[in-house]
Amino acid sequence: MHQKLLNYFQRIMPLTQEEADAIAATIHIEHVKKGTILLHEGDISAEAYFVLEGCIRQYYLIDGSEKTSNFFTDEQWVVSIKSLNEQVPAAHFLDACVDSYVIVGNRDKEEGLYRQFPKFETISRKIMERVFAEQQEILATYLTETPEQRYLRLMAARPNLFQLVPQYQIASYVGVKPESLSRIRKRILQKH
Structure with a gap:
């Protein structure tokens, strides 16, 4: 399973065998049960995750309601950037x-790899640029698109998500109540 991470890094920047071996030696894979x-x-993040298989959801609790802000699936990084970097509460x-397999990373392992292989800092920067670009794109959709447009975009870009998560979480992600999502889905079906 750790080969998925190595392949991911290889697509960003070629690795020598020594570099690949160093990464492989630090990999800790965790099986995370659904609902974990x-x-x-309020916690301070100490770890970052790379999803090998499954789905991790990021959400906020606002007035007792969960507001989903992102879903992370295969080959995506799950990082509470501000909390991890600034050591402030999330x-x-x-x-x-769903039951998921993730690679768990922490600052100590990361810093050790940077000292041994400075090239990993460049790889890390490129990864964070991708993560930041993805977050900017998601934020932009909330400013420029209707919930129906966000739903259609999600269906086109991440169809597998609809098999993994309940509809009420999809509704929260696109910014509507579950009843409104039902109406959106009905309208879409009538158009086709």
């Missing part, structure tokens, strides 16, 4: 939507 909370609001939760 990886990070609670404003959100991270939970496993």
Whole structure:
């Protein structure tokens, strides 16, 4: 399973065998059961995750309601960036939507790899640029698109998500109540 991470890194920047072996030696794979909370609001994040298989959801608890802000699936990084980097309490939760396999990383392992192989800092920067670009794109859709457009975009870009997570979480992610999502889905079906 750790080969997925090595392949991911190889697509960003070629690795020597020594570099690949160093990464492989630090990999810790965890099986996370559905419903497991990886990070609670108010906790300070100490770890980052790379999803090998499954789905991790990021959500906020606002007035007792869960507001889903992202889903992380295969080959995506799950990082509470502000909490991890600044060591401040997280404003959100991270939970496993389904049984998942993740690689767990922490700052000590990361710094050790940077010291041994400075090239990993470049790889890390490129990864964070991708993560930041994805987050910007998601935020932009909330400013420029209707919930129906966000739903259609999600269906086109991540169809597998609809098999993994309940509809009420999809509704929360696109910014509507479950009843409104039902109406959106009905309208879409009538158009086709």
